Amino acid sequence: MLLICINFQSLIATKANRISRAAGDAVVMEFGARRAQGPDAAVWGTRACFIGGVETTATVMADQQFGVTAVGTMAHSWVEFFPSEYESFKAYAEIYPDNSVLLIDTFDILESGLPNAIKVAHEVLEPMGKRLKGVRIDSGDLAYFSKEIRKRLDAEGLQDCSVVVSNSVDEYLIDSLNKQGAKINSYGVGERMITSKSDPVFGGVYKLAAVKEGDKFVPKIKVSENVEKITNPGKKNVYRIYSKKTGYAIADLLTLADEEPDFSDSYPFVDPVKPWKNMKFRNIEAKPLQVTIFKDGEYVYEQPTLKEIQAFVKNQLKNEIWEEEQRFYNPHTHFLDLSQKLYDTKKELLGGIEVVD
Secondary structure, eight states: OHHHHHHHHHHHHHHHHHHHHHHTTSEEEEOOGGGSSSHHHHHHHHHHHHHHTOOEESOHHHHHHHOOEEOOOOOHHHHHHSSSHHHHHHHHHHHOTTSOEEEOOSSOIIIIIHHHHHHHIIIIIGGGTOOOOEEEEOSSOHHHHHHHHHHHHHHTTOTTOEEEEEESOOHHHHHHHHHTTOOOOEEEEOHHHHSOTTSOOOOOOOOOOEEEETTEEEEOOOOOSSGGGSOOOSSEEEEEEEETTTOOEEEEEEEETTOOOOOSSOEEEBOTTSTTSOEEEOSEEEEEOOOOOEETTEEOOOOOOHHHHHHHHHHHHHHTSOGGGGOSSSOOOOEEEEOHHHHHHHHHHHHTOOOOO
């Protein structure tokens, strides 16, 4: 259960954050329920998207359970139901005058959908003292269409009308659209966010690290032909190491639980990838990352609100984690280092393994 919660929600929150950062000032909405891998994935995935930086969702149950604001626009079926596209837009605007976002790509974006939307804006909404909130497209050359739509809307005095895209987009496509000068104000992102389609597995694992015998924890290790799968043994503490000069995180540090590391001067550590190097932290601040959840069988943790969790994530990424580690392409490694005592324990266990010929 722990792995289910951590792996899935960390995966979706990470993907949502990447998409939100790529979108910049554009609004990102979660539109993925129909492609989510089950009802729980849809609802809890929306919660994860909110933590990652997405503010709204089309999943109404996520609004009911978690308070993530539910939003939506019309469906293609709405447009098809009426005798004409204009009549469908007119009816929608009369029902939702304060929130009219019209779907203009059911038939032809530039020759039919956009002209009819503009006509409804002038003939239906403006006499009511209302404004057309947006037009939405789902397909085609998004960069080209968004620029053409923006041009025509501005020429009609509809500068405040948003161009909304609901499409299979992710951070890579959004980055490409930005480079092409696309004029998109809002993205409704579905399958590529709720399933993290481009990278759909978060590789968290759960391995035995120690066994309690009497009052002590005896360290245990799992060995693999793949070096990255060899576990770090023992009951441990984890610290995030910050530079006092910049305030940004340098690395994370694992120590054995019974260690009391002294960070007041220089602190020697081991880079497990390059253990031969003589490495030391200097002029740093170390923050313990573990928090007590249960104590003596009782739940003692004060659960933050969803908005507090989202704010925590935003602050971490903006003020504590280097931009270079957040790049979409070739990101810098976030280092995980070991105390000398932990590294020595690991070497001792590895050295004690018997190999039968």
